[in-house]
Amino acid sequence: MKTFDIKKKLRSQQVTVGSWITIGNPIIGEIMANMGFDWLTIDMEHSAITISEAQQLIQVIELAGVVPLVRVGDNNP
Numbered sequence: 630m631k632t633f634d635i636k637k638k639l640r641s642q643q644v645t646v647g648s649w650i651t652i653g654n655p656i657i658g659e660i661m662a663n664m665g666f667d668w669l670t671i672d673m674e675h676s677a678i679t680i681s682e683a684q685q686l687i688q689v690i691e692l693a694g695v696v697p698l699v700r701v702g703d704n705n706p
Contacts, residue, residue, distance in 0.1 A: 633681055633696045635636065635639065635667055635668055635696045638667065639665045641685055644670060646665075646667055647666045647667055647668035647669055647670060647696075647698075648649075648661060648664075648666055648670070649669070649671075649672050649677070649691065649700075650669055650670065650671050650678075650686060651672050651676040651685040652675070652676070652678075653677065653678040653679060653682030653683070653685075653686065654682075655678055655682070655685040655686055655688075655689045658671075658685070658686040658689045658690055659684055659689040659693065660680055660689045661690075662689060662692075662693035662695045663693055664690075664706040666695055666696065667696060668695060668697070669690050669696070669697060669698065670697070670698040670699070671683050671686050671687070671690075671699045671700070672700045673699060673700060673701055673702040674700050674701065674702045674703075675700075683699060687699070
């Protein structure tokens with residue numbers, strides 16, 4: 630399992646840089662993941678990104694060594 634150093638950076642009060650993704654196309658995720666960000670947040674609350682699209686985005690983001698985060702659309706199980 631790949632490990633990310635984002636927690637270590639936050640604990641040592643280092644600056645982390647990230648962005649938000651509101652388009653469900655994995656090509657967008659791949660492009661953004663290769664721009665040097667520490668993390669990318671997939672916004673499922675204010676976009677039409679589906680669970681399937683989010684899964685694909687998470688995969689391409691992780692493959693680039695970037696931390697994927699997800700803002701969920703609601704809190705229903």
